[in-house]
Amino acid sequence: MFMEKSNPSHKSELVTKYRRSSFALIWQKLWKVFPKFSMRHSPFFLFDDGTVLWNQGFGKLAYLNGDRSVTIQWSLEGGRSAVRTIHSSSIRHWDPPHDNEQLDQAALVDLRERLTTRFRERGENIIFQRSKE
Numbered sequence: 775m776f777m778e779k780s781n782p783s784h785k786s787e788l789v790t791k792y793r794r795s796s797f798a799l800i801w802q803k804l805w806k807v808f809p810k811f812s813m814r815h816s817p818f819f820l821f822d823d824g825t826v827l828w829n830q831g832f833g834k835l836a837y838l839n840g841d842r843s844v845t846i847q848w849s850l851e852g853g854r855s856a857v858r859t860i861h862s863s864s865i866r867h868w869d870p871p872h873d874n875e876q877l878d879q880a881a882l883v884d885l886r887e888r889l890t891t892r893f894r895e896r897g898e899n900i901i902f903q904r905s906k907e
Contacts, residue, residue: 787837789824819892827892837885842868844877846889858893862886863904 783898792798798818805812817829828840835846865882867873878884888904893900 789826792826814896828852840873844868855898857901860902862902
């Protein structure tokens with residue numbers, strides 16, 4: 775759920791910045807007034823440990839964890855029964871300024887579980903696919 779409590783020891787300047795943005799503040803108010811609508815349409819998903827998934831639009835999600843972020847590519851496939859396809863081969867390194875650090879296997883497994891949880895709670899189908907490169 776969007777309005778989950780977070781553990782203050784896991785907060786970072788990056789996460790705090792996004793949580794306090796005007797856009798996030800608007801959605802926080804919408805969550806209070808229209809929780810069912812917000813669950814389905816909110817571009818944010820905040821986890822108990824302070825991490826954030828943020829739908830950037832245009833086929834991208836941002837995952838904010840501590841002082842690092844990673845951009846995740848996705849697409850909708852399947853016509854009427856659309857399935858959100860996460861292009862897992864595009865998830866290799868953290869975004870700048872940490873782009874010299876690769877996501878380790880544990881981070882990738884954790885991220886996959888978070889994405890699956892977030893989209894299933896929204897009632898959306900999700901698959902992970904290695905992109906053709």
